[in-house]
Amino acid sequence: MAGLALQNEIRGMEVMKRVRLHTAWEMWGAAALVLLTLSSAVAQEQANTSQILTLQVVETNRIDISQKSLTLVINQASLESGSPVEAVNEDGMLVWLTNGENKKVTVASNNPSPRFLVKMRALDITGGSGSAAADAILNDNTTKDLITGISKSFGRSKVHMAASATVSNGVGTETYTITYTITGG
Amino acid sequence: MKKSILILSAAFMSLAIVQSASAQTATQAVSLTVSKVYRIAITGAATINMTVNAGVAGTDALTPVTDATTTYAITQNNSAATKVTANLDATMPKGHLKIALVSGLGTTAGTVDITSATSGSALNVVSGIAMGAEAGKSITYTFSANASEGLFVASKTVTLTVID
Numbered sequence: 087m088a089g090l091a092l093q094n095e096i097r098g099m100e101v102m103k104r105v106r107l108h109t110a111w112e113m114w115g116a117a118a119l120v121l122l123t124l125s126s127a128v129a130q131e132q133a134n135t136s137q138i139l140t141l142q143v144v145e146t147n148r149i150d151i152s153q154k155s156l157t158l159v160i161n162q163a164s165l166e167s168g169s170p171v172e173a174v175n176e177d178g179m180l181v182w183l184t185n186g187e188n189k190k191v192t193v194a195s196n197n198p199s200p201r202f203l204v205k206m207r208a209l210d211i212t213g214g215s216g217s218a219a220a221d222a223i224l225n226d227n228t229t230k231d232l233i234t235g236i237s238k239s240f241g242r243s244k245v246h247m248a249a250s251a252t253v254s255n256g257v258g259t260e261t262y263t264i265t266y267t268i269t270g271g
Numbered sequence: 272m273k274k275s276i277l278i279l280s281a282a283f284m285s286l287a288i289v290q291s292a293s294a295q296t297a298t299q300a301v302s303l304t305v306s307k308v309y310r311i312a313i314t315g316a317a318t319i320n321m322t323v324n325a326g327v328a329g330t331d332a333l334t335p336v337t338d339a340t341t342t343y344a345i346t347q348n349n350s351a352a353t354k355v356t357a358n359l360d361a362t363m364p365k366g367h368l369k370i371a372l373v374s375g376l377g378t379t380a381g382t383v384d385i386t387s388a389t390s391g392s393a394l395n396v397v398s399g400i401a402m403g404a405e406a407g408k409s410i411t412y413t414f415s416a417n418a419s420e421g422l423f424v425a426s427k428t429v430t431l432t433v434i435d
Binding site: 131132133134135136137138139140141142143144145146148149150181182183184185186187214238239240241242 | 307309310311312313315317318319320321322323324325326327328329330331333341343349363365366368410412414416417418419420421422423424425426427428429430431432433434435
């Protein structure tokens with residue numbers, strides 16, 4: 087008789103446990119539903135619109151020389167040889183910019199048959215790239231390399247310019263227009 | 272006598288019926304709700320083309336270009352904490368893109384660099400937007416690049432979002 091009562095009591099406890107478990111599941115379900123509803127409401131509280139931009143960078147080359155005009159005067163001669171001593175100027179600062187690759191800076195004189203000799207070269211190159219070429223001798227009006235191997239960079243350099251003459255050149259004045267160009271190498 | 276009482280009773284009953292008919296009313300509960308409304312739209316060309324093609328010798332930064340050909344319109348009836356954010360579809364490996372929105376209802380953040388702003392890191396461009404609506408407010412884009420970044424073409428989608 088006592089055993090039967092104990093069995094009934096155990097069954098009752100199991101039933102209560104199931105009821106509690108079921109209630110807990112229902113509460114969790116309700117909580118999840120509330121959270122889902124709230125998150126939906128939050129997600130709706132915005133609006134957006136879009137626009138397409140096509141962005142392009144095209145090749146850009148720029149070059150400038152600080153010294154727009156200069157005068158070289160040959161007025162001394164070597165005591166040993168008697169030859170005139172060359173006149174030098176390094177005050178000009180050349181600056182450039184390119185976003186292209188394999189570029190160079192060239193120089194050209196407008197004088198096809200100069201009486202005196204003018205030589206040029208780049209000095210103290212700074213910037214991302216570029217190397218000084220050999221002396222550019224402006225003995226005609228063709229284009230000569232001054233700096234080579236410039237790619238996607240900006241830079242600057244001094245310009246060494248030297249004028250020389252021989253005794254047989256005599257005396258006189260000549261004017262040159264020198265054009266600096268940054269171009270494909 | 273009985274006849275008089277009968278007639279009088281009939282008259283009272285008729286009167287009661289008439290009074291009852293004229294006093295009929297009906298009520299209805301009407302619930303009015305205004306939900307949060309957010310709207311934003313861009314007016315102008317579907318695609319904007321911006322090209323960098325100038326620079327200064329000796330300087331890495333090329334000359335930036337700007338575009339202010341488009342405008343936006345906004346409507347919102349929520350709190351004054353509403354804001355507009357901007358982002359790109361993907362970050363830009365080269366160049367920089369900035370955006371500036373004019374606002375009458377809110378406070379503009381000025382020129383904002385959105386080069387690295389994506390949907391997960393959108394940046395505020397207008398904040399504290401009061402309830403109401405306004406249109407024709409200009410959008411200004413600024414695109415810049417350096418010479419050392421070389422040549423490139425990129426198509427970017429800019430998304431403006433109004434959110435609280």
